[in-house]
Amino acid sequence: MHTTLSTILPEVLTSVVNFxxxxxxxxxxxxxxxxxxxxxxxxxxxxxxxxxKNTNETVPLVPKNPTFYNxxxxxxxxxxxxxxxxxxxxxxYVNNFFSIGGEIxxxxxxxxxxxxxxxxxxxxxxxxxxxxxxxxxxxxxVFNINKSPFSxxxxxxxxxxxxxxxxxxxxAYNKNSDSNSMQFIYYGGKSVLSKTVLKTVTNKExxxxxxxxxxxxxxxxxxxxxHCYLTRTETLNSKNELIKSKLYYPAxxxxxxxxxxxxxxxxxxxxxxxxxxxxxxxxxxxxTSESNTKYEESTSTGMVLQPKEIHVTKGxxxxxPFSDQNKKITYTLYDSDLTNGKGNVLEIKKPNGVYSSTIWxxxxxxxxxxxxxxxxxxxxSSLITNAQTASNTGxxxxxxxxxxxxxxxxxxxxxxxxxxxxxxxxxxxxxTDPNGITIYNEYDSANRLVYVKDNNKNIIKxxxxxxxxxxxxxxxxxxPYTYTYMNKEKKVTFIKNNCASGSIGTSVTYTVPLGKYTSxxxxxxxxxxxxxxxxxxxxxxxxxxxxxxFSNTQLTVYFYKNNCTTGKYGSRVAYTVAAGKYTSxxxxxxxxxxxxxxxxxxxxxxxxxxxxxxxxxxxxxxGTFTRNNCPDGSGTSVIYTVPAGKYTSxxxxxxxxxxxxxxxxxxxxxxxxxxxxxxx
Numbered sequence: 001m002h003t004t005l006s007t008i009l010p011e012v013l014t015s016v017v018n019f020x021x022x023x024x025x026x027x028x029x030x031x032x033x034x035x036x037x038x039x040x041x042x043x044x045x046x047x048x049x050x051x052x053k054n055t056n057e058t059v060p061l062v063p064k065n066p067t068f069y070n071x072x073x074x075x076x077x078x079x080x081x082x083x084x085x086x087x088x089x090x091x092x093y094v095n096n097f098f099s100i101g102g103e104i105x106x107x108x109x110x111x112x113x114x115x116x117x118x119x120x121x122x123x124x125x126x127x128x129x130x131x132x133x134x135x136x137x138x139x140x141x142v143f144n145i146n147k148s149p150f151s152x153x154x155x156x157x158x159x160x161x162x163x164x165x166x167x168x169x170x171x172a173y174n175k176n177s178d179s180n181s182m183q184f185i186y187y188g189g190k191s192v193l194s195k196t197v198l199k200t201v202t203n204k205e206x207x208x209x210x211x212x213x214x215x216x217x218x219x220x221x222x223x224x225x226x227h228c229y230l231t232r233t234e235t236l237n238s239k240n241e242l243i244k245s246k247l248y249y250p251a252x253x254x255x256x257x258x259x260x261x262x263x264x265x266x267x268x269x270x271x272x273x274x275x276x277x278x279x280x281x282x283x284x285x286x287x288t289s290e291s292n293t294k295y296e297e298s299t300s301t302g303m304v305l306q307p308k309e310i311h312v313t314k315g316x317x318x319x320x321p322f323s324d325q326n327k328k329i330t331y332t333l334y335d336s337d338l339t340n341g342k343g344n345v346l347e348i349k350k351p352n353g354v355y356s357s358t359i360w361x362x363x364x365x366x367x368x369x370x371x372x373x374x375x376x377x378x379x380x381s382s383l384i385t386n387a388q389t390a391s392n393t394g395x396x397x398x399x400x401x402x403x404x405x406x407x408x409x410x411x412x413x414x415x416x417x418x419x420x421x422x423x424x425x426x427x428x429x430x431x432t433d434p435n436g437i438t439i440y441n442e443y444d445s446a447n448r449l450v451y452v453k454d455n456n457k458n459i460i461k462x463x464x465x466x467x468x469x470x471x472x473x474x475x476x477x478x479x480p481y482t483y484t485y486m487n488k489e490k491k492v493t494f495i496k497n498n499c500a501s502g503s504i505g506t507s508v509t510y511t512v513p514l515g516k517y518t519s520x521x522x523x524x525x526x527x528x529x530x531x532x533x534x535x536x537x538x539x540x541x542x543x544x545x546x547x548x549x550f551s552n553t554q555l556t557v558y559f560y561k562n563n564c565t566t567g568k569y570g571s572r573v574a575y576t577v578a579a580g581k582y583t584s585x586x587x588x589x590x591x592x593x594x595x596x597x598x599x600x601x602x603x604x605x606x607x608x609x610x611x612x613x614x615x616x617x618x619x620x621x622x623g624t625f626t627r628n629n630c631p632d633g634s635g636t637s638v639i640y641t642v643p644a645g646k647y648t649s650x651x652x653x654x655x656x657x658x659x660x661x662x663x664x665x666x667x668x669x670x671x672x673x674x675x676x677x678x679x680x
Contacts, residue, residue, distance in 0.1 A: 027050070028049060028050050028051070029047065029048070029049055029050075030047075030048045030050075031046070031047050031048070032045060032046045032047075032048070033045045035464075041112065041117065042112060042119060043111070043112050044109070044110050044111040044112055044119065045109075045110045045119060046107060046108070046109050046110070047106075047107065047108040047110075048104065048106075048107055049104070049105045049106045049107070050102055050103065050104055050105060051102060051103045051104075051105055051129075103127065103129055103196065104127055105126070105127055106124065106125060106126045106127065107124065107125045108121060108123075108124045109121070109122055109123045109124070110122065113208065120206075120208060120210060121206050121210045122205065122206055123203070123204065123205050123206065124203075124204045124206075125201060125202065125203050125204075126200075126201070126202045127198060127200070127201055127202075128198075128199045128200045129196050129197060129198060129199050130196075130197060130199040131194045131195070131197075132194060132195045132196075132197055132222055132225065132228045195228050197220065197222055197228070197230070198220045198230075199219070199220055200217060200218065200219050200220065201217070201218045201220075202215070202216070202217045202218075203215070203216045203217075203218075204216075214237075214238040215238060216235055216236065216237045216238060217235065217236050218233055218234065218235040219233065219234045219235075220232075220233055221233070221234070224249075224251070224252065226251060227249060227251055227273060227274075229247070229249055229273075229274055229276075230247055231246065231247055231248075231252075232244065232245065232246050232247070233245045241283060241284065242282075242283075242284050243281070243283060244281065244282040244283075245279060245280065245281050245282070246279065246280040246282075247276040247278075247279050248276060248277055248278040248279070248280075249273060249274070249275070249276055249277060250264040250265075250267040250268050250272070250273055250277060251264075251268060251273060253277055253278065254268065258320065259278075259292075259320040260294070260295060263295040263296075263305060264277070266295075266297070266305050267295070267305065270305070277292065277293050277295075278290065278291065278292045278293070279291045279292075286316075287315065287316045288314070288315065289312065289313065289314050289315070290312070290313045290317070290318060290319050291310065291311070291312050291319070292310075292311045292312075292319035292320060292322070293307050293309070293310055293311075294307070294308050294309040294310075294311060294322050295307055295308060296308035296309075300331075300332060300333055300334065301331070301334050302334045302335065302336035302337075302343065303336070304334070304343060306331065306334055306343060307331055308330070308331055309322065309329065309330050309331070310327070310328050310329040310330075311323075311326045311327055311328065312326060312328045313326050327351070328350075328351050329348055329349070329350065329351075330348060330349040331345055331347075331348055332347045332348060332349050332355070332375075333345075333346040333347035333376050333377075334346060335364065337364075340363065340364050342364055342365070344358070344360050344364060345358060346358055346360075346376045347375060347376040352506070352545070352546075352547055353547060353585075354372065354373055354545055355372075355373065355374060355376075356370065356371070356372050356373075357370075357371045357374055357375060357376040357379060358370055358371070358376075359371070359379070359384055359387055359388070359406075360388070361387060361388050361390075361391030361392065361399070362391045362392065362422060362424060363392055364388075366391075366420070366422050367420060368387055368391055368399070368403065368419060368420050368421065369387065369403060369406060369417060369418070369420070370417070370418045370419075370420075371412065371415050371416070371417050372415060372416040372417075372434075373414055373415050373416060373544060373545060374412060374414070374415040378411070379406075379411070379412065380409065380411050383402075383405065383406045383409055383412075386402045386405065386406075387399065387402040387403055387406055389402075391421075396421050396429060396430075399421050400421060400430070403419040403421075403432070406419070407419065407432075407436065414544055416434040416541075417434055418431070418432065418433055418434060419431075419432045420432075423443060423447075425447075426443055426447045427441060427443065427447075427449065428441055429441055429442075433516070435537075437455045437516065438455050439452065439453070439454065439455070440452070440453040440454075440457060441453075444465075446465075448463065448465055449463050450462060450463050450464075451463075454518060460515075460518070485518060485519045485520070485521070485522060485523045485525065485526040486514065486515040486516075486518050486526055487512065487514065487515065487516060487517040487518075487526040487527050487529060487530040488514060488523075488526075488527055488530070489511065489512065489513055489514040490511070490512045490527070490530045490531065490534060491509050491510070491511045491512075492509070492510055492534050492538055493507050493508070493509045493510075494507070494508055494509075494510060494538045494539050494541070494542035494546075495507050495508075495542060495546070496508065496542045496543050496546030496547070496548065497539070497542075497543065499548035500548065502550060502588050503548040503549055503550045503588075504548070504549055504550075504551065505542070505543075505546050505547070505548055505549075506546045506547050506548075506549065507542070507546070508541060508542035508545050508546045510534055510537065510538040510541050510542070512530040512534060516530065516533075517529035517530050517533075547585055548585060549583040549584065549585055550583060550584045550585075550586070550587060550588045550590065550591040551579065551580040551582070551583050551591055552577065552579060552580065552581060552582045552591040552592045552594060552595040553579055553592060553595075554576065554577065554578060554579040555576065555577045555592070555595045555596060555599055556574050556575070556576045556577075557574070557575050557599045557603050558572050558573065558574050558575075559572070559573055559575060559603045559604050559606070559607035559611075560572050560573070560607060560611070561573065561607045561608050561611030561612065561613065562604070562607070562608065563608045564613035565613065567615075568613035568614065568615065569613070569614050569615070569616070569617040569645065569648045570607070570608075570611050570612075570613060570614075570648070571607075571611045571612045571613075571614055571648045572607075572611075572646060572647070572648070573606060573607035573610055573611045575599050575602065575603035575606050575607070577595040577596075577598050577599055581595065581598075582594035582595050582598075612648070612650070614648035614649050614650045614656075615649070615650050616648060616649045616650070616651070616652060616653045616655070616656040617644070617645040617647065617648045617649075617656055618642070618644065618645065618646055618647040618648070618649075618656040618657050618660035619644050619657055619660070620641065620642065620644040620660075621641070621642045621657065621660040621661050621663070621664050622639055622640060622641040622642065622664065623640055623664040623665070623668045624637050624638070624639050624640075625637065625638055625639075625640060625668045625669050625671065625672035625676075626638075626672060626676065627672045627673050627675075627676025627677065627678065628672075628673065629673045630678035630679075631678070632678070632680065633678060633679050633680040634678075634679055635672070635673075635676040635677065635678050635679065636676045636677045636679065637672070637676070638671065638672040638675050638676045640664055640668035640671045640672065642660040642661075642663045646660060646663070647659035647660050647663070
């Protein structure tokens, strides 16, 4: 069993932020301990350090000798008659302009050294940030110079200027005797509207002596200040290799005018601008891959602009113009109920032609079933409706019953089904895998995960929460034999073996994940359960998910160079398509036809490019050969002929003719053994 203890250090509290007259406690350090529930030893810990404060406000200092302007930029009141004021506001701007940061500054991971029982640093991650400043706006501030008219700043602050009272409409003024008036001053400042973004991430790993063994630094760039989204990352790893990625957003692709201008403009019009459409990766300066999303507005997308295909290429090849060869994922069906369906993806098609369908429940907010190897419209509609209704209005027991009925329906016998239930607004409550094995999650009254239980509802993980100094008590008694061994991850590759003659099945890997099976007997017993599942399901899974392919046989076609000048003869050039270059899931003939199509398309051009224009061409040559491979009796004679002009030469007529004669000598007997007849 595994127990996690999360500890928040109270001594790091430095600020209390006001939200609608209610305070939120802000911490800059949080430590998460991994504690063995039996020995109570700390197996490890992870420290999180956060920025606590971030403000972009610039507030002016109060001037001790302010310059006053004509009414209404200042107003005076008799301090003793405050009941006549219509409103009194406390402008305590130092607190008012406090704002929360909260960005992660660093994490440190420690693991227990079993030889010393000390926690040793094994890895760390440090983060730095920068501010993308793009707008500064003026702000007006108002404050009273004094807290009381009896405590003025010398010499004038706190009193009205005599110039105000010397006006013809006012009586003479003696500043030394005025103790009734206070001043409220308007003063200009500024507020900076900006965006804090990640600048660098530094990952380090350490040895047992806590010396750095690897150091990788990733830099983040925001090159387009029109949208201020991440446009590049560059990581220098411990091998001194620079790994780069470039991200392109709708506005970038539209301004470049290189792909989907109509779709990109629609995304911008709908303010869908923060998701990268295209991503490129590089190793040093060499492009290694590219990923691109094709958008479409069609019946399958519910007549709403949605991602339709994901295209991926390796090396320097571009993904646009889009082609089926580079298509990795196709979103074949969306929920057309945009009001309640939220544009959820109902069905995708993978590169191997396998479909994956999703049923959405809890008012279409959460996936409740993931079904492999079947189209969405092939799922009986009553099964979908029953599961969705149970998730919307029923109990968890109702939903589990509906999902069990879906799993056991004959129409889905060839599908692999994973189902989920949830505690609304909290988290996943159950996960049932394609083999019907269920994992249960249980939460406490504060909606925190406390137990993870196996298919038999035995506790396999527990989580305890307390502040530093409190006793770590999960409130349960744990037997050291409740859970002992879990299977190791096991992968076995099977080849689809139910293909038609002449075709070859693809390979499919069947995986049993770590910890799916447990045993309190031995590690071998847990692993044996995993192997048993593979033995039962592996080949059937390959036969279900794999594909059958036919490969073309080698094809050689001869072409004569036909672009020589008058009096010259083009040489003969062989164009060969290697075996296995083309495949087909339909038939051998289809695979061979692809090879023939390539030869027809490229053969003549290749001959014209690499062939020679010669002065001499061979005359016809022939020879008579007798079949000599008959098992009994003798074979008939066959004439093998090399037609005139098959060979050319720039040396002499004799040289061209000798090539033809050599052809007769080399191939004549083999020709007779194939075409001659055996006689008794």
